[in-house]
Amino acid sequence: MEESWLTSRRAQVREALGGLPAEQRRVLELAYFDGMTQSEIAAALGIPLGTVKSRTLAGMRAMRGAIARNEA
Amino acid sequence: MDHEAIRQAIAAYALDAIDGEERTRVEAELLEHLPGCADCATMMREFRELAGDLAVAAPPRPVPADVERRVVRSIGGEPAARPAARRGGALRVGAIAAALALGVSVAGNAILAIRAGDAGRRADALARAFSLAGDPESRAVALRGREGAMVLAFRPGGRAVLLGDRIPDPPPGRVLELWLLRDGRPVAVQVFRPDRGLVLVEVRADPEGYEAVAVTVERRMVPAPTGDPVYAGTLRA
Numbered sequence: 001m002e003e004s005w006l007t008s009r010r011a012q013v014r015e016a017l018g019g020l021p022a023e024q025r026r027v028l029e030l031a032y033f034d035g036m037t038q039s040e041i042a043a044a045l046g047i048p049l050g051t052v053k054s055r056t057l058a059g060m061r062a063m064r065g066a067i068a069r070n071e072a
Numbered sequence: 073m074d075h076e077a078i079r080q081a082i083a084a085y086a087l088d089a090i091d092g093e094e095r096t097r098v099e100a101e102l103l104e105h106l107p108g109c110a111d112c113a114t115m116m117r118e119f120r121e122l123a124g125d126l127a128v129a130a131p132p133r134p135v136p137a138d139v140e141r142r143v144v145r146s147i148g149g150e151p152a153a154r155p156a157a158r159r160g161g162a163l164r165v166g167a168i169a170a171a172l173a174l175g176v177s178v179a180g181n182a183i184l185a186i187r188a189g190d191a192g193r194r195a196d197a198l199a200r201a202f203s204l205a206g207d208p209e210s211r212a213v214a215l216r217g218r219e220g221a222m223v224l225a226f227r228p229g230g231r232a233v234l235l236g237d238r239i240p241d242p243p244p245g246r247v248l249e250l251w252l253l254r255d256g257r258p259v260a261v262q263v264f265r266p267d268r269g270l271v272l273v274e275v276r277a278d279p280e281g282y283e284a285v286a287v288t289v290e291r292r293m294v295p296a297p298t299g300d301p302v303y304a305g306t307l308r309a
Binding site: 009013017028031032033035036037038039040041053054056057059060061063064067 | 076079080083084086087088089090091092118119122123125126
């Protein structure tokens with residue numbers, strides 16, 4: 001039962017992540033899965049630090065909304 | 073920081089993606105802001121849960137060789153060399169920030185995250201600090217210094233606690249002395265020393281009615297400061 005919850009949760013989170021605009025998904029993946037700081041992400045992608053910050057917030061908000069809708 | 077910048081900082085903090093040099097400042101801002109803002113406290117809780125959810129979605133990949141050592145060191149309280157300590161340090165302070173935002177219910181987890189195997193007295197003091205921060209009438213003020221920040225959490229007319237993490241020891245033979253200031257005059261409160269970087273002091277005074285709070289380095293408890301503050305914050309009415 002625990003395994004099926006985990007499987008279903010993983011599917012939900014991957015769906016929410018996959019549903020993000022590519023530029024938001026990229027900053028979240030680099031931060032979380034690659035352990036990069038926001039300055040490192042800005043340098044790697046060649047975009048301003050402020051853009052990394054705003055995309056991170058937008059991505060987190062969108063994911064939170066998608067998962068909440070899925071749970072409702 | 074305006075509110076949108078605070079929200080951006082919460083998102084970055086939940087992902088542990090804040091740069092080392094900026095982290096101290098951001099932590100001080102969050103510790104000051106979150107206890108008094110229910111919306112941002114909720115956002116911190118939800119984003120940290122979301123960061124936890126991301127772990128289950130992580131693609132399979134090899135674990136770097138030093139991850140286990142870093143995690144063990146971070147919960148054991150032994151300082152690891154930067155930049156390897158980045159995630160460990162953030163986990164410890166992240167636990168404080170989250171606990172301040174959430175109140176007493178997560179204090180137990182925060183204690184475990186901050187330092188395993190510590191005495192009950194420390195746990196009690198930390199729990200009181202978090203219950204204070206979860207109290208809508210309580211206030212939290214950041215004391216900023218060149219080497220990190222501390223937070224004074226208090227309930228006017230009630231208890232007060234001074235909290236800090238990764239605070240350097242004063243030089244050998246010296247102590248840190250806490251002051252409250254009114255009309256520009258410092259009133260000596262008490263002396264203390266960090267314990268392996270952690271400051272958890274039950275303050276023996278009510279900060280209500282004072283204008284500022286400061287910490288100096290002294291040889292012993294003295295009635296008037298002998299040097300400039302190494303940490304200071306403003307107590308606004």
